[in-house]
Amino acid sequence: MTRRVNLNLPRYFLLTLTCVLALVCPARAQQPNTPHAGYVFPAGGRQGTTVEVKVGGQYLGNVTNAFVSGSGVQAALVEYIKPLTQQQVNDLRQEQKQLQDKRAAAQQARNGAPPAPDKPRPVFTAEDTKRIAEIREKLAQFQKRTANPVIGETVTLKITIAPDADPGERELRLGAPNSLSQPLIFCVGQLPEINKPEPPADLQPAAPNRAGNPNTPAPPPVETRIKLPCVVNGQILPGGVDRYRFEAGKGQKLVISAAARDLMPYLADAVPGWFQAAISLYDWQGKEVAFADHYRFQPDPVLFYEIPRDGEYVLQIRDSIYRGREDFVYRLTAGEVPYVTGIFPLGGPAGAETTVQLTGWNLPAATVTQDDRSLAPGTYPLRVRTETNVSNHLPFAVDTLPEIMAGEGIHSQSTAQPVTLPVIVNGRIEKPGQWDVFRFQGRAGDEVVAETMARRLDSPLDSVIKLTDAAGKQLAFNDDFEDKGAGLQTHYADSWFRAKLPANGAYYLYVGDAQHQGGPDYAYRLRLSPPRPDFDLRVVPSSVTVRGGMAVPLTVYALRHDGFSNEITLALKGAPPGYALSGNTVPANENQVRVTLTAPAETNDTPVNLTVEGFARIDGQAVIRQAVPADNMMQAFAYWHLVPSKELDVTLSSRGQLRIPLKILGPDLVQIPVGGTAGFRMRVPGVQFTNNFELQLSDPPDGLTIQDVSAVGTEAQITLHTDAKKIKPGVKGNLIINLLNKRPPQQPARAGAPARNNQQRPVLGVLPAIPFEVVAP
Numbered sequence: 001m002t003r004r005v006n007l008n009l010p011r012y013f014l015l016t017l018t019c020v021l022a023l024v025c026p027a028r029a030q031q032p033n034t035p036h037a038g039y040v041f042p043a044g045g046r047q048g049t050t051v052e053v054k055v056g057g058q059y060l061g062n063v064t065n066a067f068v069s070g071s072g073v074q075a076a077l078v079e080y081i082k083p084l085t086q087q088q089v090n091d092l093r094q095e096q097k098q099l100q101d102k103r104a105a106a107q108q109a110r111n112g113a114p115p116a117p118d119k120p121r122p123v124f125t126a127e128d129t130k131r132i133a134e135i136r137e138k139l140a141q142f143q144k145r146t147a148n149p150v151i152g153e154t155v156t157l158k159i160t161i162a163p164d165a166d167p168g169e170r171e172l173r174l175g176a177p178n179s180l181s182q183p184l185i186f187c188v189g190q191l192p193e194i195n196k197p198e199p200p201a202d203l204q205p206a207a208p209n210r211a212g213n214p215n216t217p218a219p220p221p222v223e224t225r226i227k228l229p230c231v232v233n234g235q236i237l238p239g240g241v242d243r244y245r246f247e248a249g250k251g252q253k254l255v256i257s258a259a260a261r262d263l264m265p266y267l268a269d270a271v272p273g274w275f276q277a278a279i280s281l282y283d284w285q286g287k288e289v290a291f292a293d294h295y296r297f298q299p300d301p302v303l304f305y306e307i308p309r310d311g312e313y314v315l316q317i318r319d320s321i322y323r324g325r326e327d328f329v330y331r332l333t334a335g336e337v338p339y340v341t342g343i344f345p346l347g348g349p350a351g352a353e354t355t356v357q358l359t360g361w362n363l364p365a366a367t368v369t370q371d372d373r374s375l376a377p378g379t380y381p382l383r384v385r386t387e388t389n390v391s392n393h394l395p396f397a398v399d400t401l402p403e404i405m406a407g408e409g410i411h412s413q414s415t416a417q418p419v420t421l422p423v424i425v426n427g428r429i430e431k432p433g434q435w436d437v438f439r440f441q442g443r444a445g446d447e448v449v450a451e452t453m454a455r456r457l458d459s460p461l462d463s464v465i466k467l468t469d470a471a472g473k474q475l476a477f478n479d480d481f482e483d484k485g486a487g488l489q490t491h492y493a494d495s496w497f498r499a500k501l502p503a504n505g506a507y508y509l510y511v512g513d514a515q516h517q518g519g520p521d522y523a524y525r526l527r528l529s530p531p532r533p534d535f536d537l538r539v540v541p542s543s544v545t546v547r548g549g550m551a552v553p554l555t556v557y558a559l560r561h562d563g564f565s566n567e568i569t570l571a572l573k574g575a576p577p578g579y580a581l582s583g584n585t586v587p588a589n590e591n592q593v594r595v596t597l598t599a600p601a602e603t604n605d606t607p608v609n610l611t612v613e614g615f616a617r618i619d620g621q622a623v624i625r626q627a628v629p630a631d632n633m634m635q636a637f638a639y640w641h642l643v644p645s646k647e648l649d650v651t652l653s654s655r656g657q658l659r660i661p662l663k664i665l666g667p668d669l670v671q672i673p674v675g676g677t678a679g680f681r682m683r684v685p686g687v688q689f690t691n692n693f694e695l696q697l698s699d700p701p702d703g704l705t706i707q708d709v710s711a712v713g714t715e716a717q718i719t720l721h722t723d724a725k726k727i728k729p730g731v732k733g734n735l736i737i738n739l740l741n742k743r744p745p746q747q748p749a750r751a752g753a754p755a756r757n758n759q760q761r762p763v764l765g766v767l768p769a770i771p772f773e774v775v776a777p
Helices: 011-016 019-030 086-110 126-144
Strands: 002-007 036-041 044-046 050-058 065-068 073-081 153-161 168-176 184-189 193-195 222-225 230-235 241-248 253-259 277-282 288-292 302-306 311-319 329-335 339-344 347-349 353-361 367-371 378-382 394-399 403-405 423-428 436-442 447-453 463-469 474-478 496-500 505-513 523-529 534-540 543-546 551-561 568-572 580-582 592-598 604-610 612-618 621-626 628-635 639-644 648-652 663-666 670-673 677-683 693-698 704-712 715-722 732-740 763-766 770-775
Touching: 036 168, 036 184, 036 329, 044 050, 044 153, 044 193, 044 230, 050 168, 065 153, 065 604, 086 126, 168 604, 241 329, 253 277, 277 302, 288 302, 311 329, 339 394, 339 523, 347 353, 347 403, 436 523, 447 463, 447 505, 463 496, 474 496, 505 523, 534 568, 534 612, 534 621, 534 639, 543 551, 543 592, 551 612, 551 763, 568 580, 592 732, 670 677, 670 715, 693 704
Parallel strands: 044 184, 193 230, 222 241, 347 394, 403 423, 534 628, 543 648, 670 770
Antiparallel strands: 002 693, 036 050, 050 153, 065 073, 065 168, 073 153, 168 184, 230 329, 241 311, 253 302, 253 329, 277 288, 277 311, 339 353, 353 367, 378 394, 423 523, 436 505, 447 496, 447 523, 463 474, 463 505, 534 551, 551 592, 568 612, 580 592, 604 648, 612 621, 628 639, 663 677, 677 715, 693 732, 704 715, 732 763, 732 770
């Protein structure tokens, strides 16, 4: 929702609005759209190699470079491939027809046919053969093009990976002179890598796909021979099925894992919101011996199979409902590689070492020692290393509370395990339908928080917790508790509640599985404690482009825990000179705030990595938390998730010679009475501007508008108004105000239709965020 007001300022004021807007207006009108990166293929490469990858997206014509997070990986632009127009396709088909006629005439001449009168003997050259192949390839690519323009363009990159580059996920961003794309995942691997070969350019499509869409032809299965261990990179097109044949020996313990949803967490326009891969394994007789379309609660499938006899086997991958397009990218890891399926305990105390039990395939040992002596509270990846490879990772939690292990046979009130609060209990629901029960002493009026961490730590447990008194009366219960910080989860299966104890005495806390499941991997961490007020932060988006000397909006989300409600002060940590945050306070009890980042008046095509942190007081103690960069991604047309990123990257556009066009002079906090008005002043540097321009409130609270703008010399007074019927005292936050170009001329109204603007007005700049509060009249 936006609020706008036209500024019909006096001529002397307009004449003072000189150099900045005069430079901004034409530059902004010519500025290309921000590049959108929709997929990268292949989505990874091996240490010590150079790979050529294609990035599909939109608005890629001005991409000049690419950046990969971390060290040891460099990317360079090779070429931009613009989609063919229909006219270009028609011209290519005409050229192809002429070359085919020429080839036929040359063949007839070789067979003894006389040449046409007054014409030289036709000769079909090697260059002609090459040109036909090029045309076939271009036409084939046109036929395969996606109907989705968001991934209709491509750029080719050359990515060089150092031999000592750390394996794992990186972030790849495309850079243009005035913008930076959102990140894509690019993986650094250790195994040999194979890319699915392209089908022949003149291969005819097969029958309609099994999803039943007669308009979408299904390509025939592509079978490629591979040698294990390896990583296979591929793309699934509509109805596509990819097959890989390999030799395996008796006794080999194969792990076959697919990364698909892990590469593209959410697709906005696909249901269920990602590429749902399904993998099958066939034996030497063509019999399916294993199948998976998920792994526990994770969408990406994993197969475990011990080879019963020597022979050839075939691995197949497809979409579970036979969808497909270019951004259905996958990485298949196959071989006798280490894979951890479970750990216990799921965490340990800070300042100590923890012996962790391991379950899985091809592991070098049954336990590993996790060194937490130098780690702050948080969640860290736990991996296992063999002589040649690193396993997958599982999250391992570190905390400062006392920790104990759950006992045996604690499955009823009569056998409950006594605990003393505060405590973290590491346990497992080892059998279906089992409850673990814990007893503690409480006093009337005490507040107790019970929280499980299981699903967030990759345990299959779908926890449920309940609190009863000694008589068995249920006092509190929770199944699923939403954690907005778990951006990759769509089922919030962990549990949390906060309860006030009614009397002195014994209380019982029950932990179980909501689906009545259980087993050795159904581990949990149960926190029982008084409330521990705290917070986490997310800053969105993770890729930011700003004109030098100007401001750009960011959104900071406060994820509050255990009733924490205090305000949070935001700041940049270790930023280069010239960067600043405005409106840098998350108000008390608010879960998000929009701020502005002001950049120095310079240019820099290489992204600058910034860090935002938040400061608050909790029980009188200063607490600082670092904000995790994130992107707000849509899943399946409807759902939004804060997907964490590794870096907050900022680029400065080439118009860095511009200074801040508008500056807020005060006050620091605008207090607006309900039903009344209040305002602030802004200063405009000397610029020339000879027509109307407009200020626009960006997503203000309902009932708050700009009432008036008046000019005094080179300053302007902006008056805000609140509608008493729509807004109440206590509303606070930041106002983000956009500076717009003049309103475009309207197209004449047609019969029965209103007049409408013929273009979208560009945003010329953003004012630094203005803190406000609605107060009683």
